[in-house]
Amino acid sequence: MTSPHPLPPAEPAEEAVLLSDVYSFLALSMRYPDAHFLDDQFLEAFAALLESLELKPQLEEFLLWRADSADPLEELQLEYTRLFINSVPCSTVPPYASVYLDGDRTIQGKTTEKTKDFYLSCGFDVIDSTEPPDHLQHELDFLAALTRESRFEEEELFLATLFRPWFAQFFEKCMHEARHPFYRVSIQLIDFFTKEEQ
């Protein structure tokens, strides 16, 4: 992607909504694929995001896959299961912060508790989910909720203290294990939108 020619800056509020939408969208990409959200509209939005980032090779690969795939939902479900739930041979990369930060791999560790506390201290909670609060999907949804209210300081604090420390390890493992263009690119997009501004 090259730098676009100068344009008037977006309004901060508009920026916040955009960023929030991006976070929400990426959170969806980390949710187990389900027909009620993973449809043509979703996949087209994914393509539009790649296009807007001028990620041409990734876009081409993605479009090629869509054209070839008889059942995109089934394919993504299989890849999600392989990458994030169970697989033989073991290529699972658990999408939970505590697995990376709490020593000897654990779900529902101290980090899970700290993450939930952070949500609560910002006035949010995770409800009706089968996944723990430090699942990548929930962390991205939380970032979406914060940025929608332009709470960028809290966003940065969360990213710095609770998100990046584990995501960096997760990212590395995912890039090693992920085969499907959708997940390879999604993980890189999450990295792009959450890394520290230089």
Added chain:
Amino acid sequence: MAINLTRRRFLQTASIAAASVPLSKVVAKADSEVVKTPLIPPGSFKDTETVVGGVCEMCFWRCQLVGKVRDGRLVKIEGNPKSIDNGASICARGNAGIKMLYDPDRLKYPLKNVGKRGAPQWKRISWDEALDTCASKLKAVVDEHGPESLAIFPHGASASYPFHFFEHTVGTPNVSEASFFQCRGIRDMAYVATIDKPPGENVDMPNSKVIFLLGGHFGENVHVSHLKRYLKGLENGAKLVVVDPRFSASAAKADVWVPIRPGTDTAMLLAMMNYLIQNDKHAADFIEEYGEGFEEFSEGIKEWTLERAAAECDIPAAQIKEVADLLAANAPNVAIHPGRHVSWYGNDFQRQRALACLTGVLGAFGVKGAFVPPKGPKGLKKVKWPHGDHEPDRLTEYSDNPYEFSPPGTPTDLIRDAAISGKPYPIKGCVIWGQNPIQTIPNQEKTIQMLAQMDFVMCTDIMPTDITMFADILLPEASYLERYDYIKTGTQWNFSDEHQQYIAPRMPLVDPAFERKDGIWITNEIARRMGYGDQIPTKDQVEMVNYRLSGVGLSIDKIRAEGGIHLQPGKDPYGIPEDMSVYFYNEDLADADYPAIPTYIPVEQPPAGYLRLLYGRSPVHTFNRTQNNAWLMAAMDSTPIWLNDKVAAKLGLKDGDTVSLENQDGVKSRTTAPIKVTPGIREDAVYIYHGFGSMNPELTVGYNKGIDDQSMITKLAVDPETGCHGMRNNFVKLVKVS
């Protein structure tokens, strides 16, 4: 991927505009699970609450627990201080239950295998799809081939309800529980044939003058209240006799260690009894009153002189005499331990009969320090699946050997052989619930052949295991820390203390995470879908436990309010029931053409160049169940191979060398292990821990750690009376790797 912009700069550009509308449309219809809640200031104090009612199942001794829980997260497990069984003590495994609970490799969602059995490719599916598939596939098998075409391999407390559904209501007799056919079933049936009841481990060790262990390796085998009894007995001055080819943890505490030749234990027992009888050191009065067929018995074992047994057992005659005299001098206050895992050599029913008879010869029933069953609480109701009209067609009817003293179910090899051959009838559906038959049943190749020809294989478990790789549908179960099911009952561990009874129903310490479900719910949903909805005996796990407790006027709420354990006055366990009999000669055995008195049946000895493979327990593991537990594997993650020092010298091996194993059939171990060179094992055997070397790579911690002893047990031995396996008749040689 290179994005040559910062996020901020990107958001400020017009290029995002192309994506913003589609993005906002997609996210607008998505329901986020992160929602607004009242603000809770940082640093708000959270209590750690003590949750009562835990009953452990890291092993099957089932110690009573409490959990320290903070904000729904179990942070520590402790013994329930109200317990009169394990008390506040729990073992390493009990403590490490937390690592099982929060293991990221645990099964979380129902999975469908879209790959092959043994090389699965998993797809997460909904519970509805999983249950519909299980029910329709199992029903199709039953409709086409009859109920007997289902084979059930259950294990553990939560497996009882489902397997009773398949056994009683659907109507298949083809159930093989590892706890019976590869463990203690032989013991139970041998004692039933001798004293009319299964023995448990009911010896009054704290008050015993001599404790006699045949293969028992307490300290490596850790069951908390059982160990307390054993150690209290030693503390009180009991003499300890340990008969074991290996210098085990118990042998290290023994007054007499008998390093017997493997497989010959019955010969030693017969010689001891013959010596006692011939020298009038037996309990004549007890035998007169309670013995049946003693004359035939004493006549029949006359040939077993000390010298003959000594030659057979490769131990000094004087040592057999010493043990017999020690027991006689202290009888009847001696504890002849019945053992627990006894499926060793395929001649085990006879050995277990001999142990029960030795107890009778010494009159060691019902008195202090002897065999004394506890008098626990009575009156709990039962929840039962109704029996269907179908008269089961039993494989034993077609077998050359009817295995008339089989424990409940059907001998494993009859099921497996029928499945592989299709004769006498096909077995095409398989339900595996909490058992890992790859590691419990010898000859893995045959087990895999059995699975390969099935129309449908369903597994329910808490972890991926070797067997779950062969499932078509894999269901994630709530663990013992997340469900109700079992009700543990018993008495105070030391009969010298005030007599008390306890009732401790298992209660969840935390809610099940992900989409794990309890076995009652899973079974009911499958039963409903198979057309048995009107026969479901209980609505859910809470109703089941409350119904059972109502028989003694209790409820879950009441016991929870009492601290998770209900205590009530107990009864003096000592004394001999009036109707007690000890069948030294058993007519039923005679009628079935089995030896009517305990009889020694020799087993094959190792061929030249090979050593007998013995296996046992690691103190911090429960076989394969704990193989992925990070804490327990940090403590012990391999299977050091005990090798006699003289043999090691001859083979040019030294302590710490890494070897693989190759058995008499040319089967090679998949993995390697280090050698432990020691004088503490006979020259004709090696010893490793059972349960290691998992072949499932989904186990991040346990995969391929240590050697899977079961993979080396290919030559089958089946106990003729019971149909249970003997698993110590295989021989290995060591191949140095490094």
